[in-house]
Amino acid sequence: EVQLVESGGGLVKPGGSLRLSCAASGFSFSTFSMNWVRQAPGKGLEWVASIDSTSTYIYYTDSVKGRFTISKDNARNFLFLQMDSLRAEDAAIYYCTRDIYERRLIFLPDYWGQGTLVTVSS
Amino acid sequence: NFMLTQPHSVSESPGKTVTISCTRNSGSIATDYVQWYQQRPGSAPTLVIYEHNRRSSGVPDRFSASIDYSSNSASLTISRLMTEDEADYYCQSFNYTHLVFGGGTKLTVL
Numbered sequence: 001e002v003q004l005v006e007s008g009g010g011l012v013k014p015g016g017s018l019r020l021s022c023a024a025s026g027f028s029f030s031t032f033s034m035n036w037v038r039q040a041p042g043k044g045l046e047w048v049a050s051i052d053s054t055s056t057y058i059y060y061t062d063s064v065k066g067r068f069t070i071s072k073d074n075a076r077n078f079l080f081l082q083m084d085s086l087r088a089e090d091a092a093i094y095y096c097t098r099d100i101y102e103r104r105l106i107f108l109p110d111y112w113g114q115g116t117l118v119t120v121s122s
Numbered sequence: 123n124f125m126l127t128q129p130h131s132v133s134e135s136p137g138k139t140v141t142i143s144c145t146r147n148s149g150s151i152a153t154d155y156v157q158w159y160q161q162r163p164g165s166a167p168t169l170v171i172y173e174h175n176r177r178s179s180g181v182p183d184r185f186s187a188s189i190d191y192s193s194n195s196a197s198l199t200i201s202r203l204m205t206e207d208e209a210d211y212y213c214q215s216f217n218y219t220h221l222v223f224g225g226g227t228k229l230t231v232l
Binding site for chain 1: 157159161167212219226
């Protein structure tokens with residue numbers, strides 16, 4: 001069974017940093033691309049970042065470029081999102097998602113974790 | 123990048139059929155696959171339809187989807203509505219470097 005479990009969310013001040021983790025199990029993590037998607041309270045879904053299976057190709061939405069870094073540890077089956085220079089508008093539930101096909105990044109999430117909440121407030 | 127536009131809300135009675143639209147503002151709707159996600163209150167989204175019209179594993183055949191070239195839109199149709207179908211539904215597509223979601227449609231089954 002595919003499982004994605006996020007952690008690392010919490011309360012942080014504007015300008016602060018946070019590192020989100022996603023523990024993956026139940027599938028061959030090293031051969032799948034992964035994505036982070038967020039959802040602000042009461043709002044819709046917003047794509048944040050994607051990484052292919054070997055970390056060769058990495059993409060970000062414009063609003064987080066230069067502030068967020070997605071990374072993948074295939075040896076430990078973990079996906080990360082390092083978030084720096086956090087702003088109030090970054091407050092959201094952050095979901096870790098798997099891309100549907102092995103060895104391809106097509107920006108098609110199939111499995112989602114339950115999310116971790118990030119609150120940015122002074 | 124393109125945008126996907128969905129109606130804010132739709133409502134229908136149990137047993138009836140409802141259709142949710144998703145209109146792409148630039149580029150052809152058929153160029154890149156469209157997916158549909160269901161999100162019940164307090165839960166993570168789940169994949170319902172992928173690659174325009176393929177049902178995800180375990181999704182009942184009451185759920186179907188299609189593409190309309192003339193209106194450059196995709197549609198999700200849910201037949202024989204059940205109260206458990208009440209949820210937010212999001213369409214999603216992508217281009218070479220970005221993943222795009224529609225704004226979501228709140229389905230009320232009353």
